[in-house]
Amino acid sequence: MVQPEAIDNPRAAWPEIIQGGMGVGVSGWRLARAVSLQGQLGVVSGTATESTLIRKLQDGDPGGDLRRSMARFPIAGVADDVLARYFLPEGRAPGQPYALLPLARQASSPRRQRLTMLSTFVEIDLAKEGHDGRVGMNLLAKIQLPTLPALYGAMLAGVDAIVMGAGIPREIPGVLDAMAEHRACSIKFEVEGLTDGRVEHLSFDPMVHWEGVTPPALRRPAFFAIIASNTLAIMLAKKSTGRVDGFVIEGPTAGGHNAPPRGEARFNLRGEPQYGARDAVDLAKIRDLGLPFWLAGGMGHPEGLARARAEGAAGIQVGTLFAFCDESGMTEPIRRSILRCARTGELDVRTDGQASPTGYPFKVVTWPEDPGASVTRDRVCDLGYLRVAYAKPDGTIGYRCPGEPVDQYVAKGGRVEDTVGKRCLCNELTSAIGFGQVRDGGVVDPPIVTSGDDLLEIDRFLGDRDHYTAADVIAYLQGAAAVTAAEPSWQAPAHAPTREASAPAPR
Numbered sequence: 001m002v003q004p005e006a007i008d009n010p011r012a013a014w015p016e017i018i019q020g021g022m023g024v025g026v027s028g029w030r031l032a033r034a035v036s037l038q039g040q041l042g043v044v045s046g047t048a049t050e051s052t053l054i055r056k057l058q059d060g061d062p063g064g065d066l067r068r069s070m071a072r073f074p075i076a077g078v079a080d081d082v083l084a085r086y087f088l089p090e091g092r093a094p095g096q097p098y099a100l101l102p103l104a105r106q107a108s109s110p111r112r113q114r115l116t117m118l119s120t121f122v123e124i125d126l127a128k129e130g131h132d133g134r135v136g137m138n139l140l141a142k143i144q145l146p147t148l149p150a151l152y153g154a155m156l157a158g159v160d161a162i163v164m165g166a167g168i169p170r171e172i173p174g175v176l177d178a179m180a181e182h183r184a185c186s187i188k189f190e191v192e193g194l195t196d197g198r199v200e201h202l203s204f205d206p207m208v209h210w211e212g213v214t215p216p217a218l219r220r221p222a223f224f225a226i227i228a229s230n231t232l233a234i235m236l237a238k239k240s241t242g243r244v245d246g247f248v249i250e251g252p253t254a255g256g257h258n259a260p261p262r263g264e265a266r267f268n269l270r271g272e273p274q275y276g277a278r279d280a281v282d283l284a285k286i287r288d289l290g291l292p293f294w295l296a297g298g299m300g301h302p303e304g305l306a307r308a309r310a311e312g313a314a315g316i317q318v319g320t321l322f323a324f325c326d327e328s329g330m331t332e333p334i335r336r337s338i339l340r341c342a343r344t345g346e347l348d349v350r351t352d353g354q355a356s357p358t359g360y361p362f363k364v365v366t367w368p369e370d371p372g373a374s375v376t377r378d379r380v381c382d383l384g385y386l387r388v389a390y391a392k393p394d395g396t397i398g399y400r401c402p403g404e405p406v407d408q409y410v411a412k413g414g415r416v417e418d419t420v421g422k423r424c425l426c427n428e429l430t431s432a433i434g435f436g437q438v439r440d441g442g443v444v445d446p447p448i449v450t451s452g453d454d455l456l457e458i459d460r461f462l463g464d465r466d467h468y469t470a471a472d473v474i475a476y477l478q479g480a481a482a483v484t485a486a487e488p489s490w491q492a493p494a495h496a497p498t499r500e501a502s503a504p505a506p507r
C-alpha cells in the first residue's frame, strides 16, 4: 500500500507492479488512477498531452473532468486562457478538423510552456484525485521539446515518480532537484550536424510564470530510468546529474518502442529485428547497483512476478494487459475488436523496424477488423513530436521527421531511404485513442495500435470474459504469488529470445 516515506527514501518499498506509461494517451489518468487505487503504481503518459488536452476541450470535455482539474491549476489565468482558446461547449461541428498548436521549437513562448504544464498537471491531478495512492508520469527522452514544462506541471500536481526511457535521461534527475526548488534548469538539446563543438540547450525558468506570487512547496519525485543494457544502467546510476531511484529493465517483447538489437542487424523471415545473447541484461550487475528494479516485457502473468521477485527485483512493469482493459485510453471499439481477434488467434504482433520515425523497433498490431486498414493517409506532419532538430547550413536550427512528406524531408537534408515504411506515430496513435484528426473529405487519420507479445496469449488471462478492468489485471498478476519461480508454466514466444538466468533486454 501507500508508503509516502518511500518518496524521499529510494530504498523504502515501492509497489510491486508498475503499470507502464503508454502513449499517446493509452495510459491516461483513468487507468493510472484505477491502478493507484489498487495500491500499485499507476503511470500516466506525458507524451503529447498538450495536443490531447486541447482536442478533448474541443470535443466539449463531456463530464467536465478536465475543467474541474484545470480550475485547480495554481498559476493564475492559465486555465481561463486555454479554455477561451480551445473549449467548445457543444463540441466540434461534424467533420470539423481539430485546431492545432504551432509546432514546438527550441525557444517556446511562456504561453506554450504554461499549456504544457497545465496538460501534465491535469493528468496527474485527476489520477490522484480523491485518494493518496502514488502516481507516476512516463516520458520519452527522445522527445525533448516539451520535457521541462511537462515535468514541472506534473510536479505541481504532486507526481510521485518520473519513469523515463527511449534515450539517455542523464540530466533529468538534476532537473527534478532544481524544479523542487523552483530553480531555472536546462538540458542539452540534441541537434544533428552541429559543428565546432557548438552545444545547444533547452531552458526553463519556473519563476517566470509566478509573477511575484510565492509558489507552493514541491516534492522531488522519484526518478526511474527504463533501460535495456547494463552499461546504460551503470552510467545513469553513477553519472546522472542527480539521484536515480531505480530502474525498469525492459525486454524486446514489450509493447511500444524497443531498444534496437546490439551488433550486426539480423532479421527473421518476417523481417523483424532479431535479439540475441548480447541483448540480455545481466541482473547480477543490476543488483550490485543496490537500487530497486522492475522487469518489463512479457512479464504480465503471475509467474512473471514470481520470477522477478526471485531475481531480486522489486516487481514488474506491465503494459500490454493494461492497454486493453476498460480504463485504457484506447477506444472501446478498438480494444474489444482486438480482444475478440486475439481470442480466435486472428491477430498478429510484429516488431516493425521501419514504422517509427525514431528509428527504434516498434511493435505493431495487425488484425482483420482494423478500421484503418482501408485508409490511405497522405503524409502530413502537424503534431511534430518526433521531429529531430538539425543544424542548417546557415547555422540556424531546423526540424524534420522521416514521417513527413518525403520531398520536404529530403529538402531539409534528410535521406530518402530513412523515409521508407515510416508511419505517422503522432497522428495515428492519437487516432487510436479517439482523437484522430479529420482530413479532407472528412476522413479521420487511421489508428495504429502497439502491444507487446503478451497479447498473443491473452486468452489465458481472459478466460470467458470479453473485457476486464485494471483491478482484474492486478488480481491476476498477484494471484499466483505462491507459484514457484523454478517451475514457470509460461514460455517465451517462439520468436523472442529466451530470458532465462540473465533476463530481459531493451529500450
Ligand SMILES: Cc1cc2nc3c(=O)[nH]c(=O)nc-3n(C[C@H](O)[C@H](O)[C@H](O)COP(=O)(O)O)c2cc1C
Pocket (backbone or CB within 6 Å): 019, 020, 021, 022, 023, 024, 026, 045, 047, 138, 139, 140, 164, 165, 166, 226, 250, 253, 254, 255, 256, 257, 296, 297, 298, 299, 300, 317, 318, 319, 320, 321, 323, 450, 451, 452, 453, 454
Ligand atoms: C500501447 C502501449 C504503449 C506504450 N507506450 C509507451 C510509452 O509511451 N513510453 C514508454 O516508455 N513505454 C511505452 N510502452 C511500454 C510499457 O510502458 C511497458 O514497459 C511495456 O508494455 C511492458 O511490457 P509488456 O507490454 O510485455 O507488458 C507502451 C506499451 C504499450 C502496450
